[in-house]
Amino acid sequence: MAAGSRSGGDRPYHIIVFGASGFTGRFVVEEVARAASEGPGGSLRWAVAGRNRHRLERVLQQAAVDLSKPELKSVEIIVADVAHPESLEIMCKQGAIVLNCVGPYRFYGEPVVKACIENGAHYIDICGEPQFLEGMQLKFHSKAEAEGVFVIGSCGFDSIPADMGIFYTKSQFKGTLTAVESFLTVNTGPEGGCIHDATWQSAIFGFADSTSLRSLRKKFGHKPLPVVGAAIKKRGSFFYSKEIRQYSIPFMGSDPSVVKRTQRYLHQEHQQSPVQYTAYVGIGGAFSVVKTLFAGLMFWFMTKFSIGRSLLVQFPEVFSFGVFSKAGPSKKQMEGTSFCLSFFGEGYSDGRDPSHGKPDAAITTQIKGPEPGYIATPITMVQAAITLLNEPQSLPKTGGVYTPGSAFAGTTLIDRLNKHGVQFCLINAQKT
Ligand SMILES: NC(=O)c1ccc[n+]([C@@H]2O[C@H](COP(=O)([O-])OP(=O)(O)OC[C@H]3O[C@@H](n4cnc5c(N)ncnc54)[C@H](OP(=O)(O)O)[C@@H]3O)[C@@H](O)[C@H]2O)c1
Numbered sequence: 194m195a196a197g198s199r200s201g202g203d204r205p206y207h208i209i210v211f212g213a214s215g216f217t218g219r220f221v222v223e224e225v226a227r228a229a230s231e232g233p234g235g236s237l238r239w240a241v242a243g244r245n246r247h248r249l250e251r252v253l254q255q256a257a258v259d260l261s262k263p264e265l266k267s268v269e270i271i272v273a274d275v276a277h278p279e280s281l282e283i284m285c286k287q288g289a290i291v292l293n294c295v296g297p298y299r300f301y302g303e304p305v306v307k308a309c310i311e312n313g314a315h316y317i318d319i320c321g322e323p324q325f326l327e328g329m330q331l332k333f334h335s336k337a338e339a340e341g342v343f344v345i346g347s348c349g350f351d352s353i354p355a356d357m358g359i360f361y362t363k364s365q366f367k368g369t370l371t372a373v374e375s376f377l378t379v380n381t382g383p384e385g386g387c388i389h390d391a392t393w394q395s396a397i398f399g400f401a402d403s404t405s406l407r408s409l410r411k412k413f414g415h416k417p418l419p420v421v422g423a424a425i426k427k428r429g430s431f432f433y434s435k436e437i438r439q440y441s442i443p444f445m446g447s448d449p450s451v452v453k454r455t456q457r458y459l460h461q462e463h464q465q466s467p468v469q470y471t472a473y474v475g476i477g478g479a480f481s482v483v484k485t486l487f488a489g490l491m492f493w494f495m496t497k498f499s500i501g502r503s504l505l506v507q508f509p510e511v512f513s514f515g516v517f518s519k520a521g522p523s524k525k526q527m528e529g530t531s532f533c534l535s536f537f538g539e540g541y542s543d544g545r546d547p548s549h550g551k552p553d554a555a556i557t558t559q560i561k562g563p564e565p566g567y568i569a570t571p572i573t574m575v576q577a578a579i580t581l582l583n584e585p586q587s588l589p590k591t592g593g594v595y596t597p598g599s600a601f602a603g604t605t606l607i608d609r610l611n612k613h614g615v616q617f618c619l620i621n622a623q624k625t
Contacts, residue, residue, distance in 0.1 A: 211295055212243055216521045275301045281305060285314040296322075302318065302325050306344055309342060321392065323450035327450065348573055348597055350573065352451035354569075354615070363538075368541050372470070381526065386526045388522070389519075397496055422540060439476065439477055440475070441473040443471070452596075458596065488512070488513065532565045538555065555622070557621050572614060580604045580606045580609060581600075
């Protein structure tokens with residue numbers, strides 16, 4: 194496994210997993226261990242990092258047992274705390290890439306991004322918080338560019354499948370793809386499933402602070418992206434989707450924000466025509482609609498007050514109807530869970546001018562994968578890191594703060610994901 198020729202290839206470690214003792218960090222450690230065993234023996238040099246050595250030792254011991262790899266007990270440990278910038282500096286100087294699993298990112302992320310840029314380490318995270326992701330772009334893009342450092346946020350389930358999925362759909366479409374709707378369905382097994390509460394906290398504080406996202410966006414001073422072709426369909430806040438045969442609601446995560454930033458980048462830097470995008474999630478039958486509306490209204494109301502926010506933080510299971518929990522999903526629950534992200538695109542077939550008439554071609558693609566939060570996310574994060582290390586010539590020409598789609602459009606990331614259980618496929622493409 195060759196390290197990239199960009200900054201950091203000659204450092205002690207190719208990859209440092211920061212926040213390795215967290216719920217997600219532990220699975221990222223296991224995924225890095227698997228990736229290391231795929232390359233020629235011992236060629237991927239990696240370490241774990243976090244604020245508590247004892248907890249990190251336990252993570253390595255557990256991974257050694259779970260993966261039957263006793264050698265994992267001797268993986269190097271770096272002690273670093275977000276509250277101590279000098280410890281971040283020491284950590285970042287040792288790695289080509291830092292995989293940052295310490296969240297919520299709005300509270301802990303910025304010092305890590307800054308330390309990476311200042312110390313020449315590329316940065317990858319699994320953030321799903323648009324305020325943080327867009328804020329880092331505004332604040333650090335020029336600095337990262339000047340230092341030749343890649344800062345690539347949202348490399349987890351939020352938002353590699355959506356962002357690379359649009360890219361894939363575009364690559365399979367013969368003509369000009371102008372609009373895509375995606376529908377996410379998550380299937381759980383008999384044991385059910387849930388999401389660990391750090392993500393719940395990210396949602397609470399992100400929702401409470403949504404006005405600052407609007408003012409942040411104004412600071413970019415962007416002109417609206419041109420609408421190419423017919424405008425994308427407008428749907429209500431819930432509706433029955435014929436496509437996935439379930440009631441659906443708009444997807445509240447970071448996917449639309451990330452995809453839009455990618456489309457803007459491809460339009461501005463590569464003169465590609467932007468794809469309009471909306472994201473939905475299937476919620477099931479009529480009873481789920483009532484439950485979701487009730488939970489959504491209560492969530493919206495409670496995030497407005499500090500006492501409401503603190504109740505939400507303390508009792509995730511109660512207020513999310515079991516979708517989020519302090520304990521996170523069990524191994525059995527994770528093994529029984531899978532996702533399917535379907536993309537329904539339309540556009541203008543080869544030779545037709547998208548500025549005239551209605552779309553005449555449609556396409557459906559799908560991404561299928563294992564449990565999104567703690568199986569698929571480590572896969573997408575680690576494969577993003579391996580791509581960054583191995584394909585420096587296929588990345589954008591300069592460093593900077595990038596979305597996955599803008600950083601990896603020229604790479605083989607999709608092939609790598611296909612080989613690791615996150616599968617992209619074309620369902621059909623036809624004239625309409
Ligand atoms: N994109 C996706 O689909 C996706 C999927 C999963 C998770 N995530 C995101 O990933 C983040 C982590 O989630 P999680 O469930 O793994 O959370 P978690 O279990 O609470 O883990 C947080 C980690 O941060 C560490 N940490 C906290 N404060 C620190 C500090 N001052 N210095 C250094 N390390 C510190 C913790 O260390 P200790 O162990 O020492 O406390 C722990 O390792 C969240 O933002 C979550 O939303 C995203």
